[in-house]
Amino acid sequence: MGTLRAGFIGCGVIASAHASALHGLREAGLADVEIAVVSDSDSERADRFGRYFGATSVASIEELAADSDVVYVCTSTQSHFQAVRAAAAAGRAIFCEKPLARNLDESLELAAVAVAAGVPVQVGLVLRTAPVYKRLEDIVAGGQFGRPMAAIVRDDQFFPTQGHYASTWRSDVTIAGAGALLEHSIHDIDIIQACFGSVEFASANLGFFGDNEGIEDSVSALLRTTSGLSISLVSVWHQVLTRPSTRRVEVLFEEAFVSFEDDFTGPLNVQTSAGTESWPCPPPAWIIDVPIPSGERGLAVRPYIAENRDFIDAVQQGNPPAPGLDEAVAAHRVVDACYRSAGAGGGPISLAS
Numbered sequence: 001m002g003t004l005r006a007g008f009i010g011c012g013v014i015a016s017a018h019a020s021a022l023h024g025l026r027e028a029g030l031a032d033v034e035i036a037v038v039s040d041s042d043s044e045r046a047d048r049f050g051r052y053f054g055a056t057s058v059a060s061i062e063e064l065a066a067d068s069d070v071v072y073v074c075t076s077t078q079s080h081f082q083a084v085r086a087a088a089a090a091g092r093a094i095f096c097e098k099p100l101a102r103n104l105d106e107s108l109e110l111a112a113v114a115v116a117a118g119v120p121v122q123v124g125l126v127l128r129t130a131p132v133y134k135r136l137e138d139i140v141a142g143g144q145f146g147r148p149m150a151a152i153v154r155d156d157q158f159f160p161t162q163g164h165y166a167s168t169w170r171s172d173v174t175i176a177g178a179g180a181l182l183e184h185s186i187h188d189i190d191i192i193q194a195c196f197g198s199v200e201f202a203s204a205n206l207g208f209f210g211d212n213e214g215i216e217d218s219v220s221a222l223l224r225t226t227s228g229l230s231i232s233l234v235s236v237w238h239q240v241l242t243r244p245s246t247r248r249v250e251v252l253f254e255e256a257f258v259s260f261e262d263d264f265t266g267p268l269n270v271q272t273s274a275g276t277e278s279w280p281c282p283p284p285a286w287i288i289d290v291p292i293p294s295g296e297r298g299l300a301v302r303p304y305i306a307e308n309r310d311f312i313d314a315v316q317q318g319n320p321p322a323p324g325l326d327e328a329v330a331a332h333r334v335v336d337a338c339y340r341s342a343g344a345g346g347g348p349i350s351l352a353s
Contacts, residue, residue: 005036007068010075011049024290065090088117097124102177104336122321123328129306131281132266146254157245173214185235190331204338
């Protein structure tokens with residue numbers, strides 16, 4: 001196909017992470033792609049972004065889509081549909097950040113537009129490529145410690161309207177749709193289903209400690225998979241600015257206790273009757289060798305390298321990119337069930353209903 005021209009709709013911190021990953025992949029000779037054209041509702045930000053990555057800044061997303069081969073949708077959640085529709089109308093492959101939309105119905109509408117256009121779509125559920133989760137998925141599938149009996153996931157970060165996130169829109173329910181569960185823990189729900197299977201029942205309670213109407217900052221959810229596994233998920237947006245985005249995962253198997261706190265490389269702490277071991281989960285050497293900026297773009301870039309290479313490879317080889325719309329919509333269905341449960345007093349909601 002030759003060099004792919006990547007267009008970025010939205011030029012904030014997550015766009016910078018993806019663009020830095022693409023630039024590094026190109027420099028390493030691992031992806032034939034260039035960042036060609038960018039657009040943002042803030043024209044000055046688009047201009048700065050374009051200058052940094054050597055791209056042209058344009059005002060119209062339709063113009064951007066016409067001048068791109070692949071389109072990255074990195075806007076606020078409310079704007080995803082418009083951007084996806086423009087890219088799909090131009091027949092472009094799409095990388096869309098999570099969540100797809102502000103609620104399940106909008107997510108289904110967005111997915112239908114892309115499917116009708118016949119364009120490939122990958123969704124930014126980045127934990128799918130993290131070495132530590134891939135190792136956990138292998139442990140579950142291989143059965144080396146027996147069956148998983150219970151799992152606990154705790155996800156917390158400071159409220160992402162400050163610090164390097166600087167995304168004030170996440171406090172506005174009309175733009176974000178909801179809070180910690182939809183905006184951040186959709187990652188957790190996606191990786192739970194990737195590792196343990198589909199969620200069959202969900203119940204949840206929400207907390208609203210801030211002054212942001214409709215934006216929950218505390219979530220306690222109980223999920224049950226089709227295999228009968230119970231999973232407890234706690235997600236919090238707090239005000240501890242010295243604390244980074246952190247996940248702690250604990251899984252009790254029949255013959256082992258497995259836990260970790262770093263959601264990229266681990267290590268996995270594995271306790272069995274024979275004792276306790278620490279299992280490193282390093283990324284492939286090629287990821288370490290990719291040159292990236294030294295942190296000035298806001299987010300750690302290295303966790304985003306594999307998913308970007310996967311997307312570009314899939315487009316150039318004519319394969320369906322993954323995770324795609326099916327996986328994203330499946331996560332939205334669980335999020336929706338949690339919100340319905342919370343609205344009805346916290347009782348279990350069947351995903352079949």
